[in-house]
Amino acid sequence: MRIYITEVENADFEEFLERAIPLVSLNRLSKIEDIKNEVDKVASASAELLLSFAAEDYLFEKTSLDNLIAKKTMEGVTFRPVSWRKLTGGYLGLPYTVVEGRNGKPEFKEEGAPYFNISHTDNVTVVAISDRPVGIDIEGKRGVNKLTLDRAFGQSDIDWIESAESADERNERFLKAWTLREAYLKMKGEKLFSEKAPEKMFENGEVAASITDECNVVEETFDRFIITAINKKN
DSSP: OEEEEEEOOGGGHHHHHHHHTTTSOHHHHHHHHHOOOHHHHHHHHHHHHHHHHHHHHHHSOOOHHHHHHSEEEETTEEEEEOOHHHHHHSOOOOSSOEEEOGGGOEEEOSTTOOEEEEEEETTEEEEEEESSOEEEEEEEOOOOOHHHHHHHSOHHHHHHHHTOSSHHHHHHHHHHHHHHHHHHHHHHTOOTTOTTSOSOOEETTEEOHHHHTTEEEEEEEETTEEEEEEEEOO
16 A cells, blocks of 8 residues: 655645646546635645556656655555655656546546545645555544534544543544544445444554454554555455
8 A cells, every 4th residue: 555645835826726737637627617715726636646646656666766755654555745846747647547436436447457545634635545445534633523523433432532631632532533434434435424434443542453354554644634544455
């Protein structure tokens, strides 16, 4: 599994869009033109460009220098920050055709193509790509939403989140649980509030064996963001 991340600072929005919009597909361009919010325009454009970069990188081994940039997080997993200037500077186009799969989850059409998943928040976009079904979620650090907590999690996970000794720790536990839950459902091709989410995701603060027996789970922090990616084991 490979995880790619790019960030476009607010001060760079205008320059990024000027460089990115001529590169995106006509379908993506149509979507961007319908978006009113500049942050969402940036997210939409960067999603396609980062996916294209990830797919190309997955297909073709890069130079040894590029491999040194990638950070090993666990065996068989890389986490790679990619500057938005790199995305727009050497763009070759998406090597696969993206279609809408189960419950609207995008996937590559071609037989033998890798699996991928995309997530973004604010001005940061992440892509996970793998030879097996994969899901990823990124969330900025924020307060716990009680309604979401009760709706999304089983009582065991709620108790674990609520037992934190400080508000900061409580928020961090909530985001760990939320990103794991969303990444898991995205991997499965299920909707956000699907009843097929695990009833219990954590045991004594660790990801539950019912999940790790089936999947590889990677958690990363990036500035103020928490990222969880998950893919099926062989």
